[in-house]
Every structure is written in C-alpha cells, then in structure tokens.
Amino acid sequence: MVKLFPQAARDEFVDLVCAGVGLREAGASVGASVNTATVWWRESVGMPLRHARSRLKIAPDASEHVPDEWPAVEQGGVPRRYRSLTKFERGMIQIGHRNGMTYADIGKALGRNKSVVWREVHRNKGPDGLYYASAAHDKAEDRTRRPKPLKLVDNEALCGLIAVWMDDGWSPKLISRMLARYCPEDQTMQVSHETIYQALYVQTRGELRADLAEKLSLRRKKRVPQTRDRKENSPYKDAFKISDRPAEVADRAVPGHWEGDLIIGCDGTAIGTLVERSTRFVILLHLDGDHTAETVAAAMIREMGDLPGHLRRSITWDRGTELADYARIQVALDTKLFFCDPRSPWQRGSNENTNRLLRFWFEKGSNLSAHSADDLRRVAATLNRRPRPTLDLDTPATRLNQLLKAAETTRVA
Template identity: 70%
Template sequence: MVKLFPPNSRTEFIDLVCAGMSIDRAARRVGAAGATGTAWWSQSGQMSINMGMHGGLVDPAPDVDIAGDWTLTAFDRGMIQMGRRSGLSYAAIGKSIGRNKSVVWREVNRNMGADGVYYASAAHTKAHQARHRPKPLKLALNEPLCSLIAVWMYDGWSPKLISSMLAFYCPEDETMQVSHETIYQALYVQTRGSLRADLAEKLSLKRKKRVSHSADRHKNSPYKEALKISDRPPEIADRAIPGHWEGDLIIGCDGTAIGTLVERSTRFVILLHLPGDHSADTVAAAMIREMGKLPEHLRRSVTWDRGTELAEYAQIQTALDLTLYFCDPHSPWQRGSNENTNRLLRFWFEKGSDLSTHTPDDLQRVAAKLNRRPRPTLNLETPAYRLNQLLLEAKTPALP
C-alpha cells in the first residue's frame, strides 16, 4: 500500500534540508521514511549532500540575503513558488516581485526538479553555492588579449583607456573585452597575475601596489569614532529581540530622497519624508520625529550605511536613546532586510523619478500597504500583525 502525504510535505522536507537538516531527520519531521526522503531529494534537490543522521548540506544559504538589485532574493523565490503553485502566469508572478516575466521563466526552468516542481529553498541554495564557485580568470588563458594589453601598456596607455578601446574595437567579441579593474588585479594581485610583472612599471604612477581611492576619504570620515556592525551584540544578528532597525535612503532624480527604516524581527517599515534635501540635519530631524513615536522597547538600535546623510548620528542617539551601528564600506548586504525592502518599495518609488512629489500622507499609505503584505519569512503573517503583537505584549501586565 502506497502511503499518501499531504501536498506540502515534500516542500516542507526540501525547506528543512536546505536549512541544514539531514535527510533522515527532515524525513522524520514530515512523517516520511528516510528512503522516501532520499528519493524526494534526488528528484528535487539536485545538490550533493552528506548522508547520515548528522549529514546535510555543506553550504546552506545564509538567513540574510547577499543581494543587489539584479539578483533574486529568498522572498522573490518564495513568491515564484507560490505563484507557480497557484497557477499564475510568468507575467503575473514577475509583476508581483517587480521583475520581467523572462527573469521568472529563466529562474523556473533553470531550477525545475526532475519531478516537474519548482522549490524556492532549493533554488535559493543553488544560487548561493554558485556564487562561491571559483570563476575562471578572464586573462588566464587568453594570450592574444594579454599580448594586446602589453603592447598598449608599453605605449603608455592606462588600464582605463585600454578597457575602453577594447570595447570600441571588439564590440561583438566578449573574449577580447576586459574591465580596467581586471587589468589592475592581474598586475598587482599575485593569485590573479596573468600579465607580466614588469608591466606595472609602465603605469604612469609606477606604484608597487595599488592604493585605495577611499584612503583619503576615510581619513576625514565622520564615522571614525562610530560603532561598526561588528560591534553589534549577537541578539541583533539573530533577530531574537525586537527593536533593532536597519535604515537607508531611496534616491530619486535631482537629489530627491526618501528615508527607509525596517525593524529586523517583524520587517515593519517606517518611511521618512525628506522635503528639499537629504542632508544630515534633515535626516536626523525626520528620524527623531518618526522613531520618537515608538515605545522605548521598540527602538534599541539602528544599523545604517556610511553615507554622509547620517553624519549627525550622535544627535540621533541622544534624542532617541538608542545605539547606531554602521556597515562596512560598500557592503549593502549587511543590511539585508533593508535592501530587500527598498527593492520592494521601488514598485511605488521608481528609479529616476522625482521623489519630492510624494507627501507625508503618500508615504504613510505606501508603508501601510507594505506592512499589510504577507511575508513568507514571517510564515505569511504581516509585519503590521507582528508589530501589533509586540505592542499588546508590552501592555499586558505580568502575572504575579
């Protein structure tokens, strides 16, 4: 007699394995035998795994997305899975996550299991693992390209000029195109050395090593004395305690901007109206005004990027009695929740648009829409519901 399982059993099993659980334990969790779990994984997981009670994926995807505007997040893939199970078209699914239908089509066809089903957690894990695989070096096996670069460098051409001329002369041949950064790495980084070391002497500044362009800027940075993200206590990283926020700006045309704040445990969103500019004084005033409406236990810390708009962070810390932490330079993924939320907000606030046309009431309406949106990361509960639960718990007196 063949045992029948609920329709979501296999999906739950795949999710558990992709989260790091062994096949045997994940199978038992959903009420299946280990052999059944092995068969499910071979049909849908498509990734190598260590077997046994203490086995599992060697490299599961992290909880926080390392993503930019061009990559799909765990949330995106969850929406694709939900859309596929609901019978939605690729166009409808793409619209729900702000992507073209072709992106959704490629994602589904690239990650379709042998059982004909798309599993979001398996697709996200494979994408994470693919990012860590070593990529072949562009100059390593391309003698014609290396020779041409050497000729031009002997004539005193800079890597930037060489890169531009390669794109001009060889627009249809990607094998003969390379960025100036790749040329610099091939000259200065031993593990990427594909060009002769003596060519570095042909650079106009003749440095023995490359100097970071940010060196002088860091010297005068307003954040030299500020707390870094590495200083945050573990309770913030694991989202165990509410009241810790991530923030950034959404930038429009002509210097217009909107401030965004996301609570890490509930994903609740607050939007900051920034009329006229996004100077440090304007942003500080908006943060103090909006976050001041929160109870003290829901404003413990804020993690922000190192933009100059938060140069008045000491004033914000004093007024709100919270701690501000700053990400490492050029590391937006360290505010994963905020980055994902900002991308969702682009549905209403398009890139290149004039963001000053949105009134405070407009921002409140958009924030309310996003806070009432079910989130897979919250077991399809809404940020508004989660935050309301926290507020109710705070008002409920403790039992004697």
C-alpha cells in the same frame, strides 16, 4: 656530437652540489663534463662558486643551518636596502628548498620574511613543480619590465568580442571572467577588467569604440577614483561599528533593532527607509527638499519618537553622510546607531530587500519629491499589510501589534 641529458640528470646534479658534493664529482656522477656541469649550475642557480670544488655548507636539517654562512654582499648579492629578490637570493632559496629547509628558516637566513620565500617559490616554480633560480629570475624581470605591451592594441578579435558583449550590457569584470573561461590557453584573448576600463577612459590605452563607455551601467563620463575610507576625515570615526553590535541583533529573536538607508531619485530627491529586523515593519521618512544630515535626523526623530523604548534598541545604517548627525539621533531616541563597513550593503540585508520592494512605487530615476508625507504613510501601510514568507505568511503590521499588546499587558500587570 652534442650529448643530450635528461632533465632528471640535471636535477640530480643540482641536488648533489646543494648537498655538498664538489662540482666536478657531481657532474661526473651523472656523466657530465666539468664545462657542462658549470653551465648547468650557472643556469639553475646562478650563484658564483669560488672554485670548482667549492662546497656549499647547507645542513640537511633546517635547524642546523648557520645564517652567517649566507652573506649576500660577499657572495655577489646586494645590500638589504633593495626590496626585490636578487639572483643570489633566488639561488639560495633553491638550495634551501631542495635540502628540505622550511620557508621560515630560508627567510631567516636571507633576512626576509617567510611569506616572501613562500610567494617566490609558488609564483615561479616550473611545470614540474620544482623551483629553478635562474628561470625564476628571468620571470621576475619579465614581469617588472616597463612599459607593458597593451593587449587591446592591434588585437581586432579581442576588441570586437569585447564590443559585442558590452553592447549586450555586460560589465568589464564579467567580460574578463568569461574570456578566461572561453580562452584559457590563449593569453592574447584574455584581459583584466581594469585594462578594459583604461581603454574606455584613458586615451592611447587601447582601440575600443569611444561610445562603449555609454554601455556601462552608470554611464559615467570619466572614471571615479577608488578612494579608501580615511578615518581622520570620516564623521564616523568615533561611532559604533557593526562589529560592536550585540549578538542578539543577528538572530532577530529580540525586537527593536532597525536597519536604515535612503532611496535616491533624480535631482537629489530621496526617501528614508527604516525596517525592523524581527517583524520587517517599515517606516518611511519624508525628506522635504533635501537629504542632508540635519533633515534626515529630524525626520527620524519625528517618525520613531512615538515608539516604546524596547522597540528602538538600535539602528544600523551605512556610511553615507546623511547620518553624520547620528549623535543627536542617539540622544533624542535613547538608542544606539551602528555603521556598516564601507561598501558592504549586505550587512543591511533586510533593508536592501525592502528597498527593492519599494521600487514598485518609487521607480529609479523618478522625482521622489512628488510623494507627500501622506503618500509615504499609505505606501508603508500597504507594504506592512503584505504577507511575508519569512514571517510564515504573517504581516509585519500584525507582528508589530502583537509586540505592542504584549508590552502593554506587561506594563499594566
């Protein structure tokens, strides 16, 4: 009859061997035979022992360990040229972790960074909170095995649910999060948003309806690669970043700091928008025919040139190529231009909110070239006469006039 041992007995056995007790004695102390103890050691740690009474020299105090006693090559490991953790290394992580060594000391002994050890333990520890080297190694091999099975192949229930939600205008990222909420225990009903995108844009990556790509908000025919900002090719590599902006800009106490952007219409038409942060005063730029860097610079210099110097201290813009001629603007207006971080529109919050209000007059997808310069001045004047809750129901025009009168009084005095 096969004798069954509780998990606690196996844990006690491993702890005894890690503390330096011989394999035979450690097994006997929990009532296990030598063969059973050998199997336990192989399954839990996977590190070969030189003989049955081999004592693994692991100091209880992390400061007393000797890294040279953990040679990877001699103990069956591999040279350091491999990036992935070996089975031997995972065994040594288990031993060190059970003996109270810090992640930094374990990593130092293995020639690894402490963060590697920390991630390994927290990623692969069992439900009981303990780390077992053999189980961790099996998990790692399962994760790296290729090719991965496709979740959207032969899974009609999942594909059907995704299709229903996409027909209602849900984004793949929202669908992924809701699946995780509704089906937390069923891994077959969970999928990442990237997998959904691949099924929509890449052949043989799933079984979603071909027309579902048209349900996406941007309705692109193909996936746009997620490129990163390359500083060597960026026209803003020498420009001021938003982190260089003075602290006085953030609290809105000092006037003269502006935020700007473009409102884009159909057929490449656009309107430039500028918002003063303290008064919310709006200036609209009429861009005749295009929104190239030269056109935007000329319009900005024309519209802001009559402002007094203390009302054009700085301008914050995003990283669109329409402001590549920023050096010319800085010189002409005697101001500084600061550029937001990539893909960070919230860093121009006042401008983003103002653009939303301007969509009342300039609808998305419309031809913005139909609006003349006089039309833009009328719209700007209307918006500047609108009471704002953020100004205690005062208007941007009133606040700006107060600043101009104060500057005139100071100049005369």
